[in-house]
Every structure is written in C-alpha cells, then in structure tokens.
Amino acid sequence: MIWLRTAFLAIAWAILSLIVHASVGAPWGYIVMIGALTVILLWRAVRMQRVAQWARQPESTPPLSVGRWDDILAPLYRYTRTQARDIEAGREAMKSMLAAAQALPDGAVTLNAELQIDWANRMAQEHLGVRLPADRGHNILNLVRSPEFSAYAHQAEWPEPILVRVTRGHHDHLLMMQLTAYARDHRLLVTRDVTQIEKLETTRRDFVANVSHELRTPLTVLAGFLETLRDMPKEALSDEQREQYMALMTEQALRMQSIVADLLTLSTLESSPSAEPQRVRMSPLIEAARQQSEALSAGRHTFSWDIDPELDVLGAEPEISSAVANLLTNAVRYTPDGGAIAVRWTREGNGARYAVKDSGIGIASRHISRLTERFYRVDRGRSRAVGGTGLGLAITKHIAMRHDAELDIQSEVGKGSTFSLVFPAERLAETESPL
Numbered sequence: 001m002i003w004l005r006t007a008f009l010a011i012a013w014a015i016l017s018l019i020v021h022a023s024v025g026a027p028w029g030y031i032v033m034i035g036a037l038t039v040i041l042l043w044r045a046v047r048m049q050r051v052a053q054w055a056r057q058p059e060s061t062p063p064l065s066v067g068r069w070d071d072i073l074a075p076l077y078r079y080t081r082t083q084a085r086d087i088e089a090g091r092e093a094m095k096s097m098l099a100a101a102q103a104l105p106d107g108a109v110t111l112n113a114e115l116q117i118d119w120a121n122r123m124a125q126e127h128l129g130v131r132l133p134a135d136r137g138h139n140i141l142n143l144v145r146s147p148e149f150s151a152y153a154h155q156a157e158w159p160e161p162i163l164v165r166v167t168r169g170h171h172d173h174l175l176m177m178q179l180t181a182y183a184r185d186h187r188l189l190v191t192r193d194v195t196q197i198e199k200l201e202t203t204r205r206d207f208v209a210n211v212s213h214e215l216r217t218p219l220t221v222l223a224g225f226l227e228t229l230r231d232m233p234k235e236a237l238s239d240e241q242r243e244q245y246m247a248l249m250t251e252q253a254l255r256m257q258s259i260v261a262d263l264l265t266l267s268t269l270e271s272s273p274s275a276e277p278q279r280v281r282m283s284p285l286i287e288a289a290r291q292q293s294e295a296l297s298a299g300r301h302t303f304s305w306d307i308d309p310e311l312d313v314l315g316a317e318p319e320i321s322s323a324v325a326n327l328l329t330n331a332v333r334y335t336p337d338g339g340a341i342a343v344r345w346t347r348e349g350n351g352a353r354y355a356v357k358d359s360g361i362g363i364a365s366r367h368i369s370r371l372t373e374r375f376y377r378v379d380r381g382r383s384r385a386v387g388g389t390g391l392g393l394a395i396t397k398h399i400a401m402r403h404d405a406e407l408d409i410q411s412e413v414g415k416g417s418t419f420s421l422v423f424p425a426e427r428l429a430e431t432e433s434p435l
C-alpha cells in the first residue's frame with residue numbers, strides 16, 4: 001500500500017535524524033533531516049516528470065522504475081492497452097462492413113428523415129449518380145427526379161418496392177427501389193437494375209407472340225380448306241380441285257412441322273450442355289451437304305468447291321452438319337437461277353474458315369446484325385416462298401457459339417453474300433498420322 005510505505009519511510013528518516021541529533025548534536029540532526037527531504041523531493045520530481053511525459057501518450061510503454069507510480073501506471077497502462085485494442089477491432093469491423101456495403105451488387109443510400117443523403121455505395125453512384133462527398137446533405141429527390149418516386153418517398157411506410165425508369169448517359173434503365181426505415185428517423189434506399197430482366201421478359205413475350213403468329217397462318221389455311229371440304233357436297237369438287245387442296249394442306253402441315261422441328265432444335269441447343277468434343281470429319285460432312293444443296297438447286301446454280309480434306313474440327317457432328325448445311329441451303333434459296341455459289345473450307349491464320357459465297361440478292365447492312373434473331377427475315381414473303389422458318393440462322397449462330405466459332409456475315413444488296421463459320425485454333429483437330 002502506497003500510504004503505508006510513505007509513512008514507514010517518513011518514520012524511518014525521523015528516527016535516523018533523532019539518532020544523529022542525540023549522538024552528534026542538533027545541527028547535524030537537522031542537516032540530515034533537510035538533506036534527506038531534499039533528495040526525496042528531487043527524486044520524486046524526476047519520476048513525476050517521467051510520469052507526466054507518459055501521460056501525454058498513454059498508449060506508449062510506461063516509464064520503468066518510477067517507484068510507487070508503478071502501482072498506478074501498470075493498471076492504467078493495461079486499461080489503455082485494452083481500450084486501444086478494442087478501438088482498433090471496432091475500426092477494423094467498421095472498415096470491413098463498409099467494404100462489404102461497397103461491394104454490394106445493389107445500390108445502397110442512407111438518408112435522414114428529411115431524405116438528405118448521408119452515405120452511398122459505389123453501385124448507388126452508378127444507378128443514381130450520387131457523388132460523395134459532394135452530394136452529402138443533398139435531397140435524394142433532386143437526384144431521382146420522378147414524381148412516382150417522390151410520392152413513394154413521402155409514404156409513411158414502404159411495404160413494396162417501386163419501379164422507376166431513369167436515364168443514364170444515353171440509355172434508359174429500369175430500377176427497382178425499396179426504402180426501409182432504420183435506427184431512429186433514418187432511411188435506407190436499396191436500388192437494383194432490372195433492365196436486363198425486363199428485356200428478357202420482353203424477349204420471352206415477343207417469342208411467344210412470334211411462335212403463335214408463325215403457326216397461326218398455316219393453321220388458318222389448313223382449317224379453311226378442311227371446312228371447305230367438309231361443307232361442300234362431294235360432287236361440287238372435281239378430283240383435280242381436291243388434289244390441289246390436298247397439296248396445299250400438306251404444304252401448310254409440313255411448314256408447321258419444320259417450324260416445330262426448328263423450335264425444338266433451338267430449345268435443345270439452349271438447354272443442353274455441349275457434349276464432349278469429338279473429331280468431326282469435315283470433308284465427308286461437306287460432301288453430304290453438297291449433295292443436298294445440289295439436289296435443291298436442281299441445276300439452277302453453278303457450284304465451286306475448295307475443300308481442304310485434312311482439316312477437321314473438334315465438336316458435335318450433328319450440330320456442325322446442321323450449320324454447314326443451313327448456310328448452303330440459304331445460298332441456294334436466296335440466289336436467283338443462274339447464280340454462282342462458291343464453298344471454301346480452308347485454313348485461316350491458326351484457325352479455319354468455312355465460307356459460302358453466293359451471287360444472290362444480298363442483304364442491306366441495317367438487317368445484318370439482326371439476321372440471327374429468331375424469326376427475323378428481310379423479306380417475309382420470300383422466306384415463306386422458299387420454305388424458310390426464320391430460325392435457321394438463329395440455330396447456326398447458337399451452334400457457332402457452342403463451338404467457340406464466329407458466324408461472320410458480309411453482304412451487299414444485289415451483289416451477293418458470304419456467310420462464314422470461323423473456327424479458332426483450339427477447335428481444330430490434329431491431323432491423324434498415317435499408320
């Protein structure tokens with residue numbers, strides 16, 4: 001105990017002074033007493049100074065051997081150390097929480113009761129254009145200028161999110177926004193960009209509408225003929241007329257069959273994973289497509305072939321065969337009689353190119369980027385007349401993607417087109433060494 005030690009020291013010095021006083025005489029007793037007191041005071045002043053110095057930076061190590069101060073400084077130092085550690089841990093937790101909030105895929109903005117911005121993460125900057133620290137204290141309604149959002153923000157509660165269309169740069173975005181109250185009088189605004197989801201939903205709706213439309217025409221024709229055949233007395237129709245009706249009905253039924261078959265192919269390509277790539281022998285595969293297209297052309301076109309027999313690819317044979325044949329039959333169908341079709345399967349750089357060049361009707365540049373959309377046709381009537389479904393290039397593009405290949409389209413109206421499949425080096429099969 002500090003007071004006990006101090007009292008003990010004072011008594012010890014008093015006794016020593018009394019002994020000196022009794023044995024040597026009074027002045028020496030006082031001298032010893034005063035001298036001792038001076039030394040003690042000086043010594044204490046030095047220690048006090050070291051303690052005072054430490055107190056200015058209590059997180060540093062406390063001075064050693066400062067006598068009785070040790071008993072005070074040690075617990076104090078332990079306390080400040082624990083405090084400093086707690087503060088550091090709190091700071092780290094705060095930092096990691098802020099980093100997590102920054103990394104959120106959604107936008108987050110904290111607001112006060114007056115809807116003034118307090119803090120926002122990076123995504124909120126992207127979604128709403130909030131810039132910190134410049135926008136701190138600004139009302140969120142100045143950034144999101146939408147009457148619907150303003151009405152929503154002034155509601156007492158926000159059980160549901162709201163969809164708000166905002167313009168960023170030159171693009172429109174659809175944001176899903178949700179306000180939530182937290183702490184006392186604070187609001188958290190969470191934003192999510194749902195533009196892509198909306199686009200997918202529109203594509204899905206358009207697709208269903210397109211399929212219905214495509215099937216409705218042949219079905220209407222078919223139903224019309226069936227009705228005529230049912231309602232007309234047998235003798236009112238000549239055999240020739242009946243034959244004609246039957247032929248037209250068969251044509252429409254086949255048309256529906258091709259559409260359904262192409263739709264099934266597309267859906268299989270979209271939903272099934274790619275099979276383990278196998279070596280696909282291109283030369284016989286192109287030969288089969290050649291026979292098919294020359295039969296379709298029936299001598300109306302001149303063909304030329306430049307096929308590298310050594311060049312094979314790694315992939316799925318039925319898929320590549322379908323893509324190769326599709327580009328060839330399109331060339332035949334969209335090239336008027338007397339036209340020329342040139343087919344090449346050759347090396348190009350480290351990869352290879354399958355190119356079908358025709359001298360056909362050609363395609364205006366504004367259509368080219370849309371040709372691989374489902375049911376997109378430059379001339380609907382013409383496509384129908386040649387038995388097209390509008391799905392061939394969509395299927396071909398899908399197949400190309402599954403083989404890391406590119407579908408390249410070059411065309412000029414009235415001059416002709418070149419449709420190519422460009423395979424990268426990784427998709428080429430090593431030439432088999434002769435035994």
Ligand code: ADP
Pocket residue numbers: 330331334335358360361362363371376377378379383384387388389390391392393394417
């Ligand atoms: P379709 O069944 O209508 O041929 P595709 O998806 O195969 O459908 O082709 C889409 C459209 O691209 C066609 O309707 C046609 O307008 C155009 N097209 C395709 N190939 C050619 C070509 N070789 N020359 C000119 N136009 C073509």
